[in-house]
Amino acid sequence: MELFFTKCKQHHLKITPQRIAVYKALKDAVNHPSADAVHKKIKNEFPNISLDTVNRTLLTFSEINIIAIVEGQGDPRRFDPNLDSHHHFYCLSCNEIFDVYDEALNAIKIPETIENKFTITGKRLCLQGFCNKCNCREKGKRIA
Numbered sequence: 001m002e003l004f005f006t007k008c009k010q011h012h013l014k015i016t017p018q019r020i021a022v023y024k025a026l027k028d029a030v031n032h033p034s035a036d037a038v039h040k041k042i043k044n045e046f047p048n049i050s051l052d053t054v055n056r057t058l059l060t061f062s063e064i065n066i067i068a069i070v071e072g073q074g075d076p077r078r079f080d081p082n083l084d085s086h087h088h089f090y091c092l093s094c095n096e097i098f099d100v101y102d103e104a105l106n107a108i109k110i111p112e113t114i115e116n117k118f119t120i121t122g123k124r125l126c127l128q129g130f131c132n133k134c135n136c137r138e139k140g141k142r143i144a
């Protein structure tokens with residue numbers, strides 16, 4: 001929460017209970033929720049907050065760099081409260097996005113042809129497939 005308060009003050013963003021709730025809901029989520037998922041989570045506590053407001057709040061948060069937008073997942077946009085350098089695993093079945101930390105992935109060397117073409121300043125891999133939960137379900141179906 002520390003980062004949230006510091007950055008909001010820095011950018012003259014008013015700290016409202018709604019903004020705190022949006023940030024907390026994202027921070028507590030582990031699988032990179034969409035605005036819709038965040039909205040569903042806080043709707044009980046804040047019945048008057050619209051999906052549009054939640055969406056705009058999340059975009060504002062990403063502009064002041066307290067959260068990130070998950071690249072390349074298209075629609076609906078997914079948000080990431082984790083600003084550490086890490087990789088992603090995307091489940092094609094349940095659409096959840098998991099954080100992946102792995103030294104071997106960090107160490108993957110960028111091919112020279114690419115390095116000659118671009119100046120690389122960061123590297124995030126996005127793996128995809130089926131998470132364990134979905135894998136089991138798929139296997140169960142096959143047996144049945």
Ligand SMILES: [Zn+2]
Binds near residue numbers: 094
């Ligand atoms: Zn899954």
Ligand SMILES: [Zn+2]
Binds near residue numbers: 098
């Ligand atoms: Zn992440």
